[in-house]
Amino acid sequence: MEDILEALPEAIYLTDGDGRITYYNEAAAELWGVRPVLGHSEFCGSWKLYWPDGTPLPHADCPMAMALKERRPIRGVEAIAERPDGTRIPFLACATPLFDAGGALTGAVNMLVDLSERAVADETAERLAAIVESSDDAILAKDLSGTIVTWNKGAERLFGYAPEEAIGQPVTILIPLDRQDEEPRILDRIKKGERTEHFETIRRRKDGSLVEISLSVSPIRSRDGRIIGASKIARDITERRLVERQQRLLLREMNHRVKNLFTLASSVVTLSARSAGTPAELATAVSSRLAALARAHALTIPSIPEATGVAEQSTTLHTLIRTIVAPFDRDELSRARIEGADVAVSGNAATSLSLLLHEFATNAAKYGALSVQEGSIDIMCEEAGERLVLTWTERGGPAIRSEPTVEGFGTLLSKATARGHLGGDIQREWRPEGLFLKLEVTRGRLSEA
Structure with missing residues (x-):
């Protein structure tokens, strides 16, 4: 019998009817970290005992002692054994009293199941659960039928559903109608043990609004390796997409402006050559006009003082217009006649109006009245x-034969600037004698910082 007990991986020991230890196997000695004296040590061979909450557990109250005292099995009780070196081992006790043929108590046997690995697993699981719960990303789990089984606070923030509203519901409540075919494909990959990483898609919130997300899906396996569900991590990429769209817009605007600068430089040279009598006069005229063009371009860039970091730019509407059209003047005579109200313009409105007027003047220099020496512009x-x-x-510019059929990037940029920044609108009429533009803006926007 002792050979059998020694071969068992679990700690087993015996006591007599008074609780004195009469036998223990090597597994018990290893768990206790000490070898108790047979016939002397009572109830348990460990150096010290504690309840799971850390409260000291007297040997006389341990499961083995209770089994002997109450003459009944005490099974499934958890406790902690402390070794002489201070190491603590959580264990599960299964104490059973032994009786002779006449029913007299002769002793007891106890099996101690080492719970160290389970404790480590439980601690790891708790740590993981805390990480999941505190994550900014939406993290949820679903079973193989697509039913939501876990739901963290990140998911609640992103999709708007409280845990009690989401758990037990099909994950398709988050999927727009036009993307319902995505879920079966994802489940098929999960059942094959395949991951889906950084899948960019669109999901639907509780309020019906749509959100762009990056989705990662991984299979969840049971202890025996079977796939029993999937975990999903969804990250809101709305801001990233907005930044990407802004970057594309800036690149298009940069490309548009560079092309315009080359065109304007060519127009300046052409216009200057028509009135210049000598190379020196041409160089002086081109230099003067390019300098004026640089001053006009500067108006489209708000100045930011280093001390405050706040954009400061203030002027009047007439000054703004004169600066923009100055590069196209002829023999120091302005080619633009400006009349009417001269209102103050400051802050972001100065930048926005400069962009619009610069676009108008650039197009006039490329295709309209400013592309020929005799052309002029009336501005009211x-x-x-x-x-x-x-x-x-x-x-006085080239005759307009028809309205353009396609809107260029400059036209789209002008409309966006007028509506978004100035609370206004632009109307165009392609008259045979020349282009007519009507720009309406909200007066209150002209002095906004």
Whole structure:
């Protein structure tokens, strides 16, 4: 019998009816970290005992002692044994009293199951659960039928459903109708043990709004290796996508502006050559006009003082217009006649208006009145209640035969600037004698920082 007990991996020991230890196997000695004296040590061979909460557990109250005292099995009780070196081992006790043929108590046998690995696993699981719960990303788990079984706070923030609203529901409540085919494909991959990483898609919140996410899906396996579900991590990429769109817009604007600069430089040279009598006169005229063009371009860039970091830019509408069209003047005579209200313009409005007027002048230099020496522009500024109305009328340029069929990037940029930054709109009329533009803006926006 002792050979059999020695071969068992679990700690086993015996006591007599008074609780004195009469036998223990090597597994018990290893768990206790000490070899108790047979016939002397009572109830348990460990150096010290504690309850799971760390409260000291007297040997006289341990499961083995209770089994002997109450003459009944005490099984499934957890406790902690402390070795002489201070190491603590959590264990599960299964104490059983032994009786002779006449029913007299002769002793007891106890089996101690080492719970160290389970404790480590439990601690790891608790740590993982804390990480999942505190994550900014939405993390959820579903079974193989697609039913949500766990739901963290990140998922609640992203999708709007409380845990009690989401758990038990099909994960398809998050999927827009036009993307319902994605879930069967994801489940098929999971059942094959395959991961889905950084899948960019769109999901639906509780309020019906849509959100762009990056989705990673991994299979969940049971202890025996069977796939029993999937974990999903969803990250909101709305801000990233917005930044990407802004970057693309900036690159398009940069490309557009560079092309315009080359075109403007060519126009300046062409216009200057028509009135210059000598190379020196041509160089002086080109240099002067390019300098004026640089001053106009500077108006599209807000100045930011190092001390405050706040954009500061203030001027008047007439000054703004004159600076923009100055590079195209002929023999120091302005080719633009400006009339009407001269209102103050500051802050971001100065930048936005500069962009619009620069776009108008650039197009006029490429295709309209400023592309020929005889062309001119009439600009009228009028206040109409809460609105400022600016009309731009080109005369003397190439005849317009038809309205363009496609809107260029510059036109789209102008509309976006007028509506988004200035609370206004732009109207264009492609008259045979020249382009007519009507820009309406909200007066209150002209002085906003």
